[in-house]
Amino acid sequence: MPRLIQPSFWLCLLVLAGAEIFLRCTLSPLAVAAFQYGHHPDSGFQETADGRVHLTPGPLRDFYEQTFFRERPPGVFRIFTLGNSVEYWDAVGSHILSNTYPARVAEELNRRGIRTESINLGVTGYGTVRNEILFRKALGYAPSLIIFKLDVTNEYLEKTTAARARAYKSLWPQDWLWKSYLIQTGFKLKETRLLEHTLFSVIRWTTPGHPAEKSAARPAVKLPFDETSRRALDECLQLAREHGVPVLLVTQAYKQRDGAGHFQISDYGLNDFVATRCGRGVAMLSLRQLLEKLPLEETFTDQVHLARPTHKLVARAIADAVEGQARAGTGK
Amino acid sequence: MSFNSWSYALLLLVVFFAYWRLPWRGRIWLLLAASYVFYGCWDGRFLALLLTSTTVDFFCGLAIVGERRPVTHVAATAAVPFLWLGGYTLFRQQGAMVEHWILAAAAGFPVFFAVLYQLLWRLPAGRQRRAFLLLSLLTNLGVLGFFKYFNFFAGSALALAEHLGWSPGWLLPHVILPVGISFYTFQSISYAVDIFKGKAQPARDPVVFAAYLSFFPQLVAGPIERPNDLLPQFHRAAAWDTANFHRGLKLILVGLFKKVFVGDNCALVANYAFAPGVNLDAPWAILGSLAFAFQIYGDFSGYTDIARGSARLLGIHLNHNFNFPYFATSPSDFWRRWHITLSSWFRDYVYIPLGGNRGPVARMCFNLWLTMLLAGLWHGANWTFIIWGAYHGALLIFYRLTPGLEKFSQSSGWRAVVAMLAMFAFTLVGWAIFRCATFGAFVQWLGALGKWRAPEEILWWRPAIWVLCHALPLLALQFATWRAQDEVENATWPWSVRGLAYAAMFLAVATSSAGSVAFIYFQF
Numbered sequence: 001m002p003r004l005i006q007p008s009f010w011l012c013l014l015v016l017a018g019a020e021i022f023l024r025c026t027l028s029p030l031a032v033a034a035f036q037y038g039h040h041p042d043s044g045f046q047e048t049a050d051g052r053v054h055l056t057p058g059p060l061r062d063f064y065e066q067t068f069f070r071e072r073p074p075g076v077f078r079i080f081t082l083g084n085s086v087e088y089w090d091a092v093g094s095h096i097l098s099n100t101y102p103a104r105v106a107e108e109l110n111r112r113g114i115r116t117e118s119i120n121l122g123v124t125g126y127g128t129v130r131n132e133i134l135f136r137k138a139l140g141y142a143p144s145l146i147i148f149k150l151d152v153t154n155e156y157l158e159k160t161t162a163a164r165a166r167a168y169k170s171l172w173p174q175d176w177l178w179k180s181y182l183i184q185t186g187f188k189l190k191e192t193r194l195l196e197h198t199l200f201s202v203i204r205w206t207t208p209g210h211p212a213e214k215s216a217a218r219p220a221v222k223l224p225f226d227e228t229s230r231r232a233l234d235e236c237l238q239l240a241r242e243h244g245v246p247v248l249l250v251t252q253a254y255k256q257r258d259g260a261g262h263f264q265i266s267d268y269g270l271n272d273f274v275a276t277r278c279g280r281g282v283a284m285l286s287l288r289q290l291l292e293k294l295p296l297e298e299t300f301t302d303q304v305h306l307a308r309p310t311h312k313l314v315a316r317a318i319a320d321a322v323e324g325q326a327r328a329g330t331g332k
Numbered sequence: 333m334s335f336n337s338w339s340y341a342l343l344l345l346v347v348f349f350a351y352w353r354l355p356w357r358g359r360i361w362l363l364l365a366a367s368y369v370f371y372g373c374w375d376g377r378f379l380a381l382l383l384t385s386t387t388v389d390f391f392c393g394l395a396i397v398g399e400r401r402p403v404t405h406v407a408a409t410a411a412v413p414f415l416w417l418g419g420y421t422l423f424r425q426q427g428a429m430v431e432h433w434i435l436a437a438a439a440g441f442p443v444f445f446a447v448l449y450q451l452l453w454r455l456p457a458g459r460q461r462r463a464f465l466l467l468s469l470l471t472n473l474g475v476l477g478f479f480k481y482f483n484f485f486a487g488s489a490l491a492l493a494e495h496l497g498w499s500p501g502w503l504l505p506h507v508i509l510p511v512g513i514s515f516y517t518f519q520s521i522s523y524a525v526d527i528f529k530g531k532a533q534p535a536r537d538p539v540v541f542a543a544y545l546s547f548f549p550q551l552v553a554g555p556i557e558r559p560n561d562l563l564p565q566f567h568r569a570a571a572w573d574t575a576n577f578h579r580g581l582k583l584i585l586v587g588l589f590k591k592v593f594v595g596d597n598c599a600l601v602a603n604y605a606f607a608p609g610v611n612l613d614a615p616w617a618i619l620g621s622l623a624f625a626f627q628i629y630g631d632f633s634g635y636t637d638i639a640r641g642s643a644r645l646l647g648i649h650l651n652h653n654f655n656f657p658y659f660a661t662s663p664s665d666f667w668r669r670w671h672i673t674l675s676s677w678f679r680d681y682v683y684i685p686l687g688g689n690r691g692p693v694a695r696m697c698f699n700l701w702l703t704m705l706l707a708g709l710w711h712g713a714n715w716t717f718i719i720w721g722a723y724h725g726a727l728l729i730f731y732r733l734t735p736g737l738e739k740f741s742q743s744s745g746w747r748a749v750v751a752m753l754a755m756f757a758f759t760l761v762g763w764a765i766f767r768c769a770t771f772g773a774f775v776q777w778l779g780a781l782g783k784w785r786a787p788e789e790i791l792w793w794r795p796a797i798w799v800l801c802h803a804l805p806l807l808a809l810q811f812a813t814w815r816a817q818d819e820v821e822n823a824t825w826p827w828s829v830r831g832l833a834y835a836a837m838f839l840a841v842a843t844s845s846a847g848s849v850a851f852i853y854f855q856f
Contacts, residue, residue, distance in 0.1 A: 002574050011831025016838065174338035177842055186843035198798040199600055 023181040039165040072142035077326040080138040083149035087122025104315030127158030132232040151252035253287035255300040263296040333373040335638040356569035367548040378510035380413040392468035393534035410442035468524035472517040484713030512552030532559040549642040555673040570647025583641025593840040595630025597802040612780035615792040621760040661751035662741035663727040701725035720765040
């Protein structure tokens with residue numbers, strides 16, 4: 001009769017355990033604990049004793065490297081911009097901070113004589129839920145204005161990462177595997193090296209229940225966000241009002257083809273939804289309204305991301321919208 | 333309770349440890365209880381259907397061999413479905429409720445069945461056996477027909493009537509399809525028919541029979557077992573065998589690998605390609621069908637492996653259902669390799685009784701085509717399944733009637749490769765029919781084959797890399813086990829290679845990117 005546990009099983013166990021121990025010895029918990037990382041308020045923020053805050057690029061909260069003082073210097077108009085890859089990339093695959101519209105807003109306002117500091121908190125793949133965490137964090141750094149870009153594209157990803165974050169913290173046996181560094185690393189490697197390069201857009205646009213898909217199929221649908229996302233946004237706005245921080249809600253525009261193959265622009269109902277949230281301290285800027293008269297082939301680099309000249313244009317529009325406020329805030 | 337869920341793992345673990353500590357009788361009760369819990373987790377109401385099938389087939393099976401049971405036993409057993417539904421209604425206050433007419437039918441069933449049972453015994457001896465067989469067949473086919481096809485046929489008839497200008501304005505009740513009904517009714521039918529033909533002996537213990545019919549690893553998606561293969565294994569206590577334990581674990585690991593790593597990940601691409609409103613071009617149409625081919629193979633053969641592995645852990649052997657189907661060289665070869673227990677069921681219980689290969693060529697073609705049409709319809713109440721069956725029937729006839737084609741497909745060397753590729757291409761077309769939600773969608777898919785550049789935003793070659801990354805490891809596994817023609821058979825590999833392969837498969841499953849996807853064949 002064969003042995004109950006065979007050498008091949010021992011080897012399998014040894015390989016898995018060895019890899020786990022190796023990763024635990026070589027990688028920092030924050031870098032590997034991927035599922036908590038994206039939802040951990042402090043990841044990516046490094047505060048030093050001299051009162052500075054450093055934003056550091058990381059595997060999951062991949063900020064641009066930026067530094068600012070914890071306390072806002074007097075006379076400075078400080079803007080935090082929350083968004084996703086549209087804010088992170090200045091064109092698809094290219095990320096030069098100074099080319100992105102959040103940086104250009106500061107450039108534009110500085111040119112108009114307003115001392116402005118702009119911190120770009122755009123992280124690729126982020127949606128409303130994770131941006132809410134960043135929003136709360138940003139409120140702690142004395143912002144003069146928070147620009148919150150709303151986009152339905154990442155809502156599917158947002159839900160899966162939120163589910164994983166819950167699984168990471170959970171004590172139920174079905175979530176035990178997610179405690180393993182090996183599984184987490186393998187999962188993230190597959191997601192970032194393979195899935196994002198080969199299948200990301202396919203999944204995002206075909207997952208049943210994806211709000212963008214629903215809106216595309218039924219243009220009458222007015223609310224692209226589900227209850228979780230709406231609640232997250234409302235909590236952000238409530239907090240901003242309590243702190244007396246103005247918020248500019250920027251709504252994403254999407255380039256798509258109509259039945260005849262011509263380009264058209266859509267907001268998937270975002271404008272109508274966001275308009276209901278505007279009011280005391282909350283304003284809105286619609287990218288659809290801003291860009292719809294322009295040649296769409298040159299305005300976007302794909303369905304969502306903006307071309308470099310468009311970043312400039314958006315920055316100018318934001319500067320126009322907030323100039324009065326900025327002058328009042330800095331006493332200019 | 334899906335095979336790739338933690339609740340199933342827990343159930344299997346509990347059953348496994350309890351099973352090997354119990355005597356034979358205790359094991360049968362344990363299997364029965366576990367099977368009913370397993371099935372009840374989908375929808376507790378439908379356990380009544382399973383109990384009804386069990387009752388009818390148990391008494392009919394005995395009656396076919398001339399064994400009569402007291403009518404009080406018959407009535408009492410037939411009352412079990414009603415008692416179950418009644419209890420379910422009492423204790424279940426919210427959610428899925430049992431409608432009153434179903435309760436009334438269940439209440440009337442013991443009386444009706446007991447009276448019918450008594451009446452059939454009054455028939456002349458020669459006709460009794462046939463009458464009980466007929467009763468069993470009509471019950472099983474009636475249940476299957478109503479629950480699976482009522483919506484389809486009634487809806488189609490109403491649509492036709494409206495098309496012809498007659499609109500009765502009837503509102504059809506929406507009948508919910510019980511999970512796995514096609515599988516266990518077919519198993520019941522083969523039980524009654526095999527007893528009638530003298531090929532099998534009926535179970536004389538109702539608990540053993542109920543455990544046989546509801547055996548949880550194969551209850552909802554097969555393999556469809558014959559009484560002679562499975563029932564004798566319930567009549568004796570299996571002895572512990574470490575080799576069975578190893579093979580069971582390997583089957584489960586390989587099954588999870590096929591389902592979670594291959595099937596679910598390929599599904600991401602297939603779902604896009606076959607989503608309504610997607611503007612496909614030829615590369616995307618082919619890629620979509622290719623992705624679905626690997627999805628359905630990974631999904632269904634993965635399910636079968638987990639079923640066989642779970643059973644093997646309990647010392648019970650289930651039949652093979654797949655044998656490298658995409659390496660088939662002809663349609664008949666494909667059906668000897670794909671869903672083997674279903675195709676052999678149709679061969680033995682439909683094709684051969686229709687006349688099989690006997691008689692003139694036209695008759696043989698008709699038999700073949702009708703059998704495949706029914707096999708298509710078995711998969712679901714949708715025209716695309718019927719057309720898929722008809723397509724495969726036409727392929728089988730085409731290969732039979734074209735001179736030299738069958739011979740060519742049986743040759744070796746480069747001819748075998750050509751035959752294999754041709755058959756795989758035919759299979760891909762078949763999967764497109766199968767996967768499309770409507771016939772119109774399939775026509776669009778066919779139309780896409782003529783468009784080499786569609787105004788499509790998403791490039792096809794990137795998702796193609798994704799499909800290859802998930803299909804190639806499966807093909808590598810098949811290549812490595814080619815000689816044994818069994819993806820689990822790796823005894824000739826060095827133990828170190830086996831250990832590394834297990835670790836790789838475990839990691840592939842644990843780090844899968846796709847969310848949990850339901851097994852495709854559960855809906856059949």
